Amino acid sequence: MIEASCRDWHPSTHATRPMTPERKRLVMETWQSVAADHDRIASAFYERLFEIDPHAHQLFANTNMVDQRAKVVAMLTDIIRDLDHLEALIPVVIALGRRHKDYGVVDTEYDLVREALLGAIGDALGGFTPDVRDAWEEAYALTAAVMKRAGERAAAAATP
Ligand code: HEM
Numbered sequence: 298m299i300e301a302s303c304r305d306w307h308p309s310t311h312a313t314r315p316m317t318p319e320r321k322r323l324v325m326e327t328w329q330s331v332a333a334d335h336d337r338i339a340s341a342f343y344e345r346l347f348e349i350d351p352h353a354h355q356l357f358a359n360t361n362m363v364d365q366r367a368k369v370v371a372m373l374t375d376i377i378r379d380l381d382h383l384e385a386l387i388p389v390v391i392a393l394g395r396r397h398k399d400y401g402v403v404d405t406e407y408d409l410v411r412e413a414l415l416g417a418i419g420d421a422l423g424g425f426t427p428d429v430r431d432a433w434e435e436a437y438a439l440t441a442a443v444m445k446r447a448g449e450r451a452a453a454a455a456t457p
Contacts, residue, residue, distance in 0.1 A: 316432075316435055316436065316439065319432075320428075320431065320432035320435055320436075321380045321381060321432075321436075323428060323432040323433075324380065324432045324433055324436045325377055327422055327429055327432075327433075328373070328374070328377050330422070331418070331422060335370040336366055336370065337421070338370075338417045338421045339365075339366035339367075339369050339370050340366060341416075341417040341420065341421075342369075342414045342416075342417040342418075343357070343362060343366070343413075345413035345416055345417060346409060346413035346414075349409050349412065349413060350406055350409040350413075352406065353406060353409065353410075356400060356401055356402065372393065375389065376389075376390065376436075376440055380436060387443065390440055390443045390444060390447070391443060391447040392447075393447075394444030394445060394447030394451075395447050397444060398447075398448035398449075398451050398452055402448070404445050407441040407444070407445060410441075411437050414437065415433055415434065415437065419433075
């Protein structure tokens with residue numbers, strides 16, 4: 298299972314090229330550069346998400362958003378730190394994807410989360426340069442691909 302999902306991150310089976318060291322560095326450095334703003338970024342992210350995705354708003358109806366912002370910031374920080382350590386990262390992202398299936402998240406919402414999250418991060422950075430935008434888009438696409446695949450497999454395994 299883990300090996301199969303590792304292939305999502307691998308150049309031979311992914312439509313995009315692997316993340317270059319330069320792109321990983323750009324994501325790490327820009328995320329660190331706005332460390333003081335992480336909670337505000339999370340706040341802006343969910344505000345945008347709820348505007349463009351009413352279903353997400355419903356899913357979070359009973360969620361403590363103070364805790365949720367802290368959780369999403371911690372998870373993003375872990376993911377970004379481990380872009381260079383896929384053996385540690387992949388199982389964490391697989392488990393996250395399975396939990397998201399249980400929350401009732403549907404695949405099309407990953408694009409809406411990308412739009413809201415990258416929009417919030419871009420604003421905090423005072424705008425993306427093209428290179429930084431590409432680096433973030435790729436990191437997000439790879440994470441979302443592993444999460445969606447894990448969710449699909451969990452659902453298929455649960456079907457009698
Ligand atoms: C890269 C993408 C994403 C990341 C890193 C992420 C991260 C997280 C984290 C860390 C949690 C806390 C609970 C846990 O660890 O399981 C969480 C919960 C949740 N996320 Fe996400 N998420 C992502 C995508 C999405 C998408 C696409 C949706 C769709 C709307 C979504 C909706 C939810 C919901 C409904 C919860 C549960 C809230 C609750 O506990 O009440 N997430 N997410």
